[in-house]
Amino acid sequence: MHFKGAGPVLFALLAMVFIVGTYAADYKTFLRQHYDNPKSNVGKRYCDTMMKRRGMTKPMCKAVNSFVHASKKQIIAVCGKDGKPYGNGLRRSKKQFSVTTCKHQGGSTRPPCKYKENKSNRYIVVRCSRGKPVHLDKTQI
Template sequence: MSQMLACLVLLLFVALLGPLPTLAQRETRHEKFHRQHVAFPKTHSELDARRYCNLMMQRRGMTTIKCKPSNTFIHGHPTEVDAICSSGGTHFSENYYDSNGFFELTACRVTGEGSGPPNCNYRGRLSNQRIRVACINGVPVHFKAHL
């Protein structure tokens, strides 16, 4: 009887909690690519490149455990960036595709000047360039280079 009561209490407890996200839920490689590289419209465009990099690298979670050495933000619409893997790009080699068009970019590189996570210091550089990305299943998953 007490075992049956324990089961009922447990069942009631689970029912009241409802669906909870599991700890195992993680972002996909494509979602991570967007979090780390796509910033459209350009957030805080009034900031100089250094301040922009310091802010965005922290906001996007790339300074939590260690300072990510470098990162490039693409200021293009997410659908235009995704299209590099299809009509908006040209196959380069293996799973790499080059964008047909130019994107506004902010390239961030850690300076190494006496600070550590989460307050990493970056220098930034603005440019308009074509880019190369790695694609899997028709979507970008890795930023390879500016061209």
């Protein structure tokens, strides 16, 4: 019975660990799915290789994914001075970034996955949490 007063404190501590862990995972997930700087030199089939390498082909092929070829510092800055509000808590970059978008070519959504690559300079739209990007909403030319 002497732990009666510790229950609420323990609950608050566990909740904080969960929230911090979720945030860290979201930023790490963002980096895994969307950050590639400098652009990896993986040969002619960049999208096929990178989508597989980053875990976006199992159990099904992800339909579309974009990789941003800029420093972490530049991407994080979109959450601050280098971005502007874009509605629904999103931020749009003030400058364009080099971006490669991989689109699944159709057919089976099961591996092996085949992607078409489109590289261009685009604005990025991100959702931020605690000053860091946690979701790439879209890219705009």
